Amino acid sequence: MEKTAIFHRPTDNFAYLLDDRTLQLRLKTKKNDVTSVSLIFGDPYIWRNGEWQFSKMPMNLVGNDGLHDYWETEAFAATKRLRYGFQLTSLTEETIYTEKGFFDSIPTDSDYYFCFPYLHENELFQAPQWVKGTVWYQIFPERFGNGNPSINPKNTKAWGSEPPAVNNFFGGDFDGVTAHLDHLTDIGVNGIYFTPVFEASSNHKYDTIDYMEIDPQFGDADALKELITQCHSRGIKVMLDAVFNHSGYYFPPFQDVLKNGESSPYKDWFHIHSFPVLGGEKPNYEAFGFVDSMPKLNTANPEVKKYLLEVGTYWINEFDIDGWRLDVANEVDQPFWREFRKTVKEAKPDVYILGEIWHDSMPWLRGDQFDAVMNYPFKTNVLNLLAKNSINSKQFAENMSKVYYSYPKTVFDFTFNLVGSHDTARILTECNDNINITKQVFTILLTFMGTPCIYYGDEIGLTGGQDPGCRECMDWDENNHQLELKNHIQTLIALRTKEKLLANEGSITFVHPTEANGIFGYKKHNATKTIIVLLNPSSDEQQYALDRDQKYNILYSSGLLIEGSNVSISTEGFGIIEYNL
Ligand code: ARE
Incomplete structure (x- = not known):
């Protein structure tokens, strides 16, 4: 048995509450090494005749990331x-894994074991339902x-008359969104995330001048x-973008520092290395990257904190917004985010907090900062x-498993998935204008x-490369819309709305392809049914064997045929199949 690969820690993605008496536990072992695992567990204070009283139950092998197997169970x-430990068996060996190391026989003292001291209900990860x-x-x-x-900025170009550039303006506005809410209702979406809307000089508004x-x-x-009232009456939530890592160059406190240097009352609102303050390619102050028009805010400064927390509640109290997306969230100090969460949740308990983090985000998802991160x-x-x-x-299933098992399930249930944004090339462009492949992407x-x-x-099939190419004007001429793509998205959203298992109910396990580029997918299941989503990424027709003795119902598919329990999927096809009816 490869003991160096065996890992557990009583926290984060390895141990988390499902409710006030149930703990989900995970263990990682070398792939294809351990053949079975049992959990040994009990209350640390229940002893009889000098021996700790424990129970034993098997753990399930739930997935693998190519290097490791993941085992899971729910301990009541x-x-x-x-207190708990793991009894592991391989073809040649048996061992007990505890906080104090590996043992040949089961230690009888609870002190040896991993310790989850107390299951406090208020430590359950809770994002707005x-x-x-x-x-x-x-x-x-x-x-x-x-x-x-009438409120177009200076030099506004005719709508869509030229490609999006770093500095051009086309005059999009709130009334323009209000006027097109039917389009959103028609597709079936029910939440809008707006990139920044506060006063700023650029077309993207990430360089705030006035946060109020x-x-x-x-x-x-x-x-x-x-706009918000109309959204709410249609059941659409509204989320705004909070750019608190940095301000814009024309933010009055920064202008004051530029003007008054060291004697400015705002000099500690930023991270200035020396005076006079100089911009350019390598500014002598901290910034977003080295962008001199985006000076980094000192969020540890009590005055800055007070100001930004007021911003956080102002838009909730006055405008009834439903969520905050936090820009460059991982470069802002975590104590600030803890206060931010407390403050905005006091103002509106079910407000949603979404951090923009492109990397492993566990530290921000322990319940005291964000509800979710953007799942890049x-x-x-x-x-x-x-x-x-x-x-x-095969690598896809392994990589996805690795991401999935690096968070508690309770956290991953809320992850914010995307396949493109204002910071990336458009999805249809990424897919080389191939509609079938783009449909597969949206299926996932x-x-x-x-x-x-x-x-x-x-x-509707807009195209465009990296920023600024991905920010073109919405095309309102229906003759230009990719209706096949739009219908596909509408169908999937409608299906998802009707069938909660396709949204966030139940659990997920990955279908690992048998061949390198074979059919892959995932099963979503609860106590009564399973839905399996299958995709064929290869350039040949592929087969997949469903479990026998089941009654199957195809919810939605393209290029799919079921004969008996054998599924064939043509190239670029997919299927969403329900069973255990
Ligand atoms: C502008 C031009 C660009 C030019 C850039 C450089 O438009 O063409 O390349 O300047 O000078 C905003 C605007 C951008 C603007 C930028 C700077 O929207 O148009 O670019 O300001 O003025 C990292 C950060 C992540 C950040 C991305 C862009 O971690 O927080 O970079 N995203 C947010 C917003 C952006 C916004 C800003 C931050 C600044 O969503 O829209 O930009 O407020 C990886 C790394 C990530 C990295 C990612 C993308 O995989 O791991 O950390 O994200 O690549 O680069």
């Missing part, structure tokens, strides 16, 4: 206290709809209130397989665990 802690039923739609407001030309004001090119407070590893994996062909479906996005987000225009 009647007294809310738990409504998010589970949400399909987000991301809007870059400068480019969605121009509903009020709407940018005049988007409208006034009444226009935003009207999901996007990378889906695109590497289907669009770029840089991994095969809209049936996977987590909350999906569609970037405006992707549903």
Whole structure:
């Protein structure tokens, strides 16, 4: 047995509450090494005749990431206290794994074991429940709809008359969004995530001038209130973007520092290395990257903190927004986010907090900071397989498993999945304009665990490369829409809305392909049924054997045929199949 590969820790993705008496436990072992695992567990204080009293139960092998197997079980802690260890068996060996190391026989003293001292209900990871039923739609407001030309910024170009550039403006605004809410209802989305809307000089508005004001090119407070009211009456939630890592160059406190140098009362609002303050390619102050027009805010400074926390509650209290997306979230100090969470949840207990983090985000998802992060590893994996062909479906299943098992299930249920955004090339462009492959991508996005987000225009087949190419004007001429893609997305959203297992109910296990680029997918299951999502990424027709003796019902498919228990899927096809009816 490869003991160096065996790992558990009584926290994070390895041990977490499902409710106040149930702990989900995971163990990692070398792939194909251990043949069975049992959990040894009990209350540390229950002893008889000088021996600790424990129970034993088998753990399930639930997945693998190519290097490791993952074992899982749910331990019921009647007294809310738990000590536990693992009994592992391989073809040649048996061992007991505890906090104190490996043993040949079961230690009889509870002190040896992993310790989960007490299951406190308030330590259960809790994100707003409504998010589970949400399909987000991301809007870059400068480019969605121009509903009020009278507030166009200077030099506004005719809508869509030229490609999006770093500095051009097309006059998108709130009225333009309000006017097109039917489009959102028609697709079936029920949440809007707006990139920044506060006063700023650029077209993307990530360079805030005033966090308490709407940018005049988007409208006034009444226009935003009207938009939010109309969204709410249609059951659409609204999330705004909080850019707290840095301000814009024209943020008055930064201008004051530029003007008054060391004597500015705002000098500690930023991270200034020396005076006079100098911008350029390597500014002498901290910034977002080295972008001198985005000076980094000192979020540990009590005055900055107070100001930004007020911003956090102001838009909730005055505009009734439902969520905050936090820009460059991992470069802001975590104590600040802890206070942010407390403050905004006091203002609105079910407000949603989404961090923008592209990497492993466990530290921010322990219940005291964010409800979710933007799942860019999901996007990378889906695109590497289907669009770029840089991994095969076996690696896809392994990579996805690795991401999935690196979070508690309770956290992953809320992950924010995306396949493109204002920071990436458009999905259809990534898929070389291949509609079938783009349909496969959306099949995964809209049936996977987590909350999906569609970037405006992707549903009608807009194209474009990296920023700024991916920020073109929404095309409102239906003759230009890719209806096949739009219908596909509508169908999947409708299916997801009707069938909760396709959204975030139940559990997921991955279908690992038998061949390098064979059929892959995942099963979503609860106590009564299983739904299996299968995709063929290869350039040949492929077969997959369903479990025998089941009655199958195809919910939605393309290029799929079932004969007996054998599924054939043509190239670029997919299937969503339900069984155990
Ligand atoms: C502008 C131009 C670009 C040019 C850039 C450099 O448009 O063409 O390349 O300047 O000078 C905003 C605007 C951008 C703007 C940028 C700077 O939207 O258009 O770029 O400001 O002025 C990392 C961060 C992540 C960040 C991305 C972009 O971790 O937080 O980079 N995303 C947010 C927003 C952006 C926004 C900003 C931050 C700044 O969503 O829209 O940009 O407020 C990896 C790394 C990630 C990295 C990612 C992308 O995989 O792991 O950490 O994200 O690549 O680069």
